[in-house]
Amino acid sequence: MPTHLLDDLDAWRKAWLDARNDPDGFWLRITHDLIAWRRQPSRGLDGSYLTLREGPITWFADGTLNVTESCIDRHAQAHPDKVAILWEGDEPGDVRRITYAELLDLTSRAANVLLEAGIQKGDRVIIYMGMVPEAAIAMLACARIGAIHSVVFGGFSAEALRDRVRDCAAEVVITQNVGLRGGRTLPLKATVDQAIQGESSVRRVLVLHRAPAPDTHLHPLRDLDWHQALAAASPVCPPVECAAEDPLFILYTSGSTGRPKGLLHTTGGYITYVAWTHRQVFGLQPDDIYACMADVGWITGHSYIVYGPLANGATTFMFESTPTYPDAGRYWDMVERHRLSIFYTAPTAIRAIAAQGDAHVTRYDRSSLRVLGSVGEPINPEAWRWYHDVVGEGRCPVVDTWWQTETGGICISPLHGATPTKPGAATLPLPGIIPALLDGDGHLIWGPGEGYLCLEHPWPGQARTVWGDHDRYIATYFSAYAGRYFTGDGCRRDADGYHWITGRVDDVLNVSGHRMGTAEFESALQSHDSVAEAAVVGFPHPIKGQGVYAFVVLQPQAETPDAFFDDLNRLIREHIGAHARVDRFQLAPALPKTRSGKVMRRILRKIVEEQPEQLGDLSTLADPQVVQALLAGYIPA
Ligand code: PRX
Numbered sequence: 001m002p003t004h005l006l007d008d009l010d011a012w013r014k015a016w017l018d019a020r021n022d023p024d025g026f027w028l029r030i031t032h033d034l035i036a037w038r039r040q041p042s043r044g045l046d047g048s049y050l051t052l053r054e055g056p057i058t059w060f061a062d063g064t065l066n067v068t069e070s071c072i073d074r075h076a077q078a079h080p081d082k083v084a085i086l087w088e089g090d091e092p093g094d095v096r097r098i099t100y101a102e103l104l105d106l107t108s109r110a111a112n113v114l115l116e117a118g119i120q121k122g123d124r125v126i127i128y129m130g131m132v133p134e135a136a137i138a139m140l141a142c143a144r145i146g147a148i149h150s151v152v153f154g155g156f157s158a159e160a161l162r163d164r165v166r167d168c169a170a171e172v173v174i175t176q177n178v179g180l181r182g183g184r185t186l187p188l189k190a191t192v193d194q195a196i197q198g199e200s201s202v203r204r205v206l207v208l209h210r211a212p213a214p215d216t217h218l219h220p221l222r223d224l225d226w227h228q229a230l231a232a233a234s235p236v237c238p239p240v241e242c243a244a245e246d247p248l249f250i251l252y253t254s255g256s257t258g259r260p261k262g263l264l265h266t267t268g269g270y271i272t273y274v275a276w277t278h279r280q281v282f283g284l285q286p287d288d289i290y291a292c293m294a295d296v297g298w299i300t301g302h303s304y305i306v307y308g309p310l311a312n313g314a315t316t317f318m319f320e321s322t323p324t325y326p327d328a329g330r331y332w333d334m335v336e337r338h339r340l341s342i343f344y345t346a347p348t349a350i351r352a353i354a355a356q357g358d359a360h361v362t363r364y365d366r367s368s369l370r371v372l373g374s375v376g377e378p379i380n381p382e383a384w385r386w387y388h389d390v391v392g393e394g395r396c397p398v399v400d401t402w403w404q405t406e407t408g409g410i411c412i413s414p415l416h417g418a419t420p421t422k423p424g425a426a427t428l429p430l431p432g433i434i435p436a437l438l439d440g441d442g443h444l445i446w447g448p449g450e451g452y453l454c455l456e457h458p459w460p461g462q463a464r465t466v467w468g469d470h471d472r473y474i475a476t477y478f479s480a481y482a483g484r485y486f487t488g489d490g491c492r493r494d495a496d497g498y499h500w501i502t503g504r505v506d507d508v509l510n511v512s513g514h515r516m517g518t519a520e521f522e523s524a525l526q527s528h529d530s531v532a533e534a535a536v537v538g539f540p541h542p543i544k545g546q547g548v549y550a551f552v553v554l555q556p557q558a559e560t561p562d563a564f565f566d567d568l569n570r571l572i573r574e575h576i577g578a579h580a581r582v583d584r585f586q587l588a589p590a591l592p593k594t595r596s597g598k599v600m601r602r603i604l605r606k607i608v609e610e611q612p613e614q615l616g617d618l619s620t621l622a623d624p625q626v627v628q629a630l631l632a633g634y635i636p637a
Helices: 009-021 023-036 069-078 098-116 133-145 158-168 190-197 226-232 268-282 297-310 330-338 345-353 383-393 470-478 518-526 565-575 601-608 625-632
Strands: 037-039 083-090 097-100 124-128 147-150 172-176 180-181 184-186 204-208 222-226 247-253 261-266 288-293 315-318 344-347 371-375 398-399 435-438 451-455 486-492 499-504 509-510 514-517 532-543 545-554 582-588
Touching: 009 023, 023 268, 069 098, 069 133, 069 268, 069 297, 083 098, 083 133, 083 330, 097 098, 098 133, 098 226, 124 158, 124 190, 133 147, 133 172, 133 297, 147 158, 158 190, 158 247, 158 261, 158 330, 158 532, 158 565, 172 190, 184 222, 190 204, 204 226, 247 297, 261 268, 261 470, 268 297, 268 371, 268 398, 288 297, 288 330, 297 315, 315 330, 315 582, 330 344, 345 383, 371 383, 383 398, 435 486, 451 499, 470 486, 499 509, 509 518, 509 532, 509 545, 518 532, 518 545, 518 565, 532 601, 545 601, 601 625
Parallel strands: 083 315, 124 147, 124 172, 147 247, 172 204, 204 222, 288 315, 288 344, 344 371, 371 398, 545 582
Antiparallel strands: 083 097, 180 184, 247 261, 435 451, 451 486, 486 499, 509 514, 532 545
16 A cells, blocks of 8 residues: 555665656555545656656646645544644744634635635735744635645745736735734735735735734725634635646745746645655654644745645644744743644754753653654754754654755655664655766766766656746756756765765755845845945855855945945845845955856855865966955955
8 A cells, every 4th residue: 555654664665666667656546545536537647857848747637636625624524623733823832723624614714705806716826924824724725716826935025025926926915914923023014015016916915913013004995804804704615626737836936046936836746745755754643743843935834834734634733933932942842832743843943952052952841752854954964963862862763854845845855764864864765756966977876976966757746837937947957967857956875875965056045944046145236336246155154054155346436334234235135035144245356257257156165165275277267366366355254
């Protein structure tokens, strides 16, 4: 049976070989088992990475379903009183429990509100919220009626939000009057107002009243109060029957160019993949209280707070606050109070808490914990050991899960104690995932070695296209190595076949698990009148994984007042959001460029990694002298 937990390496190996030898049969068996289809699919994969110009790949193309039936209705029938969403707010002890029966009621009401607002199958809805249950309900309400949601992380600025609203021509925005996080109040509604001011496709704004905020303004013809609208709506909303390849959501993510890409995930393959990986990686048991600390604004929140756990009928925990509010013991306080059994967070949080001392952990009872997970960035062996030894008391397996917005779900990871782990290794590919390492010349590396990480064969959860720009999807992911998906990551494979992700090899930064493009920073910096040019690179940071270092070239005769760098960071906050910030600025006479004018970032990276002996060949530079000047002006931490 495909849904049996793979509980040792032999079981993993057999499943991996099955999936490689007969991918269609493998995934059809899994989806028949795990997902509530209206019409069962008989087809597996159609298309390949070599036929993308003819159109996206498809999985289960002849099946029909509505994902909310898998995520809600069947569980509301089988165990209506089981808690679906267990929520803790910003203040410790502010708790809500939403059962599967209640989730069905709330989702149906919200779906009816969207229908009344004129939203139909295929229309886009932006969700700009903090970590409240209503964010998940809003996502599910869209899915209920076949609308496409695009969640925008609540830290993004009005300008970034406007770009996303425009790109997908959203007709409704769902938000909160204010967000609460770490004792602070975030003006979410005011940011939405700013983002959609003037000409906009948005016809309705649905506003959840999260906390008293006297100056929130509701536009009488456009804005609706969430609670009032849901109270007035019918609690019954028949799910719309969708084709397996109908879009489920768009999620914007950063790449190497300035413009974020709207990755499109579809229905049948995505729900199959996230349900199955959630079950296998964490070894899910019926009475688990499963907790993922990500934000629904990122893919981890989509796949492993909302869709995967709910498809599996689990109790999923949602957390509004931060790991250090009111102090660094918050996570373990919640583990003790809620008896959390699976705990999934990011290395940044682990390092930040570890730096505050073990006492914050050990004063709480962690005996409920069974499996610990890590996601979002490479976990250094020291942080891994602390997580394993101190948090997990040496008895909980650590699953270091490697994946991406593009992959939809976990691709390389140990399985819940079935896979022997090594601190810092993402270990082995899940069944259905065939990693390949390539060298700089595009040759396959066999056996141990280090290279560019590609994946060979399509799997059901992968993003199908970039919203509105299929050519960009092909160019970004499938042009570097024909017939292979290029991940943008570097990876080392050891003699046991274990994978160690080394980080991005393109111009993407990963700061505290937040994925940002260097080009987004650079365009913000260049919008300042005094800045002629700027180049941004990541440097190794002990807590954040990467910090941001900016080389700034001034316009001739430009002045740099005292607050100049603060001004630059303010611009970045306006263009991107509060989570984006340059840590160190260096004023530079020029940037190192090739004779054709291309900035050689490799050189800048080596400077900030403090490895000047590895600068490599400088002979192709237009002006090799620049490098000496940059080294001389380097600003150490
Ligand atoms: O560089 C890899 C890193 O995060 C990138 C994907 O970011 P995003 O699309 O925002 O999704 C994050 C959550 C899945 C990857 O290209 N990354 C993610 N997980 C790991 C990781 N790097 C090393 N180890 C991981 N476990």
